Amino acid sequence: EHLPNPTQTLCELRTMLNGGGIIFIEGPIEDNASLVYFFSKLYLLVKKILSPNLLRPGVPTHLIRLTSNAQKKMLLNNLIGSKLIYWEVYETGWPYLNNSFIKHVIGLLSIIISKIVPGNIFGNRFRAILSFEDK
Numbered sequence: 001e002h003l004p005n006p007t008q009t010l011c012e013l014r015t016m017l018n019g020g021g022i023i024f025i026e027g028p029i030e031d032n033a034s035l036v037y038f039f040s041k042l043y044l045l046v047k048k049i050l051s052p053n054l055l056r057p058g059v060p061t062h063l064i065r066l067t068s069n070a071q072k073k074m075l076l077n078n079l080i081g082s083k084l085i086y087w088e089v090y091e092t093g094w095p096y097l098n099n100s101f102i103k104h105v106i107g108l109l110s111i112i113i114s115k116i117v118p119g120n121i122f123g124n125r126f127r128a129i130l131s132f133e134d135k
Contacts, residue, residue, distance in 0.1 A: 035110035082130040091123035
């Protein structure tokens with residue numbers, strides 16, 4: 001989510017492979033289903049209502065915000081000829097874990113829920129391994 005042009009970055013990574021090979025990618029998925037995501041959005045909404053003057057726009061650091069399905073599609077659409085051989089979505093509880101008591105509990109619950117919910121879709125991070133045939 002911090003890359004200004006992920007398509008270009010993915011294409012450059014692909015050119016570094018000799019013939020076939022694999023690429024391992026891990027990172028955040030900012031707009032994915034997660035208890036932490038839900039509570040952070042709720043907190044922001046309450047903050048906007050109660051203190052609208054406190055929220056000043058700054059320089060954006062999260063340039064691209066995706067769900068897990070959109071992240072997977074973006075990788076496959078930009079790494080032409082790749083085959084997805086591993087896909088995992090998981091929750092870290094960040095930034096709530098090791099915070100105030102309430103946030104810490106929300107972070108822990110989010111991690112627990114991500115392990116229970118079927119379908120590998122609930123969480124705030126992903127891991128992907130893509131393979132390529134020899135050229």
